[in-house]
Amino acid sequence: MRHALILILVAVITISVILIIYRPDLLEDVWLWLVGLIGPIIGFTKAIIKSVSNFFKSLDHA
Incomplete structure (x- = not known):
């Protein structure tokens, strides 16, 4: 599960950096x-986890 979360985090950071470099106007809003x-995003994520x-x-107990 942690590997998937790390992979998603890396993907979001990478896409953000690419958008900041090439299309900063999209990220402005x-x-x-x-x-x-x-x-709410953090709370929802904690509840899901x-x-x-x-x-x-x-x-495991079953």
Whole structure:
């Protein structure tokens, strides 16, 4: 699971850097939305990770 999260993080960073270099006008509006929504995004991500880990723990006990 961690490998997938690391892969997704690297992909997002790479795409962001490419867009910053070649098309900074696209990111101008998007980053304001991300800054505003970072709290709910983090909370939603934590909830998903917790539910997935509980699911895998329930499979181990069964």
